Amino acid sequence: METEDLPVITAGAQNDGPNIVSFGGGHGLYAALRAFRLLTEDLTAVVTVADDGGSSGRLRDELGGLPPGDLRMALAALCDDGTWGQTWRDVIQHRFESDGELSGHAVGNLLIAALWQIHGDHVAGLDWMARLLRAHGRVLPMSSVPLTIEADVKFPGSFQVVRGQSVLASTLGHVETVRLDPAAPPARYETVEAVHEADVLNLGPGSWYTSVMPHLLVPSLAEAIVASTAVKSLTLNLSSTDGETRDLSLGEHLLSLHRHAPALTLDYVLVDEAATDLEPDLTQQAADLFGAQLWQRPLRSRRQGQHDSLKLAACYRDMLVDAGIGVAEQW
Template sequence: MGGAEMGREAARPKVVALGGGHGLHVMLSALVRLPVDITAVVTVADDGGSSGRLRHEMPGIVPPGDLRMALTALADPGEHGALWRTTFQHRFRGDGALAGHPVGNLVLVGLSKVLGDPVAALDAAGALLGARGRVLPMACQPLDIVAKVAGLDEDPSAVRRIRGQVAVASTPGRVRSVTLDPPDAAACPDAVKAVEEADLLTLGPGSWFTSVLPHLMLPDLAGAILGSRAHRLVVLNLAAQMGETEGFSPEQHLDVLSDHAPALRIDSVLADRASVALPQRLATAAARLGARLDLHDIAIPGTARHDPAGLAASLAAVLALGGPAVVAGRSGDES
């Protein structure tokens, strides 16, 4: 494979998965099936639901929702880890002050307050769950996504600025570009170091403008990604996302990456075979980024959800780990 060599016998390959939300959860659910060292680098711009409420009530807190989901994907599959995974994901019901909050969000916020450091809080929570990898925030402060969106006015050429992850993800307009606020925020040093030492970097699947692109908008982290010797893999979504990428073809997702990070070069693009209507067009788009296109069966048949086992087999091939035999020997939890 391109980038850093994967044929080392003494050390397990180091994989850094960049993303957020359900897309990152499924990627981590695939990676835990493989003999690799895992680091998840997670977006910190969530401003909806429980995370949004906690951000409002405690300014400066890193939104915990996507971080919690990553931790639970890495939880040890044994009885102890399963108990804590279920507990972290348990969401309070009713009409009280706790209604809608997952337990894990509150634990992460509490640990951050006690330890004074979101990275230390995540490491402590990871130990509690027996996490088979490390979860890091892309920045140690909350960020906001700001998008330029067209199609919200009678004039189709008019562009408005929309602020906030939830607003961008649900806009009825067409997202043209995104930036982060503050634009010069410092990346988490541990996340930068993980990227610099990685053998494989994965971008996607996930919400393209609000979970994937933000990693390329943070100067320190983007610099590490662009300068990395790792194999850089983009995993495409199975379908366009209503609001955020509605109407996008698979190749348009790659064009958006290039528009936001013109210097970015990719080694390979992974897509589900049945989800690509025009493979040659997608292969051409991938080639513009320096990448080869790999079409595999990575969806759960009849759904728009990735199959962790199928995705793991594809990742094993990229890592030259022996493919299905390796995956079968390490059957992690499905998302």
């Protein structure tokens, strides 16, 4: 197939539904994108670029570019639901199994890395991947340089500086503050423009300090989010029993976000109604710090620890209707 035959499907191409930008990384962003794509064709994923583990970490070390894994996951979420899209989604998500150097690498990571070398530009490479996948939306990196997450972590009797997303994600200590290295990384121009043009901005769900928080630590991106007049929502995680937030209730998640981004306002905080660590009074008080409505809805999948994309879509639809924003006809 000639490359000219591949459709150009990026955010805003069909102008069908509100202009939605969703921030995050990994499985949390995947669930949000699968939900939002039922409500609009004008969808952009803004993805963290601090991954340093697994296939992404290996490619980052060897080739020096952005880690492609979370970007690949977002593209997979936006794949067309026809045979073409489903086939290519399976291809890019496939991981090699062998006794050699390719073992553990995701095919999509290699394809993205190849496009980056060919085109010499991260966004151009991602746009070409979106064309190949017939993606319903656009995927953009939050920054134009690979980042390292660094945190001050409190352990019994001591404080330690923990560096790296893969290490922080599994820490047994209490995370006090997080920051990025470099400290003031540049945001992609296209990413800031997407925020300026958005009708809706959504943060989460996802790993709190390593997928959600980093977007608000990139100065120009954070400024654009804070200044935006779009409807702003935060989708909280289902629980905080694992890894970097094992000692935080959902209300304390919000308090930590407010400490790191005190100028941020939100319109809606969305939480699963069956969350066991909700602490309703504290969560409501924390939501009030952002000026947000606290919405409790059934969001949990039958699969342990995962959001259900259809339930998320129903919640997002109701939120948009409440905010006076129409949704696409496919719902």
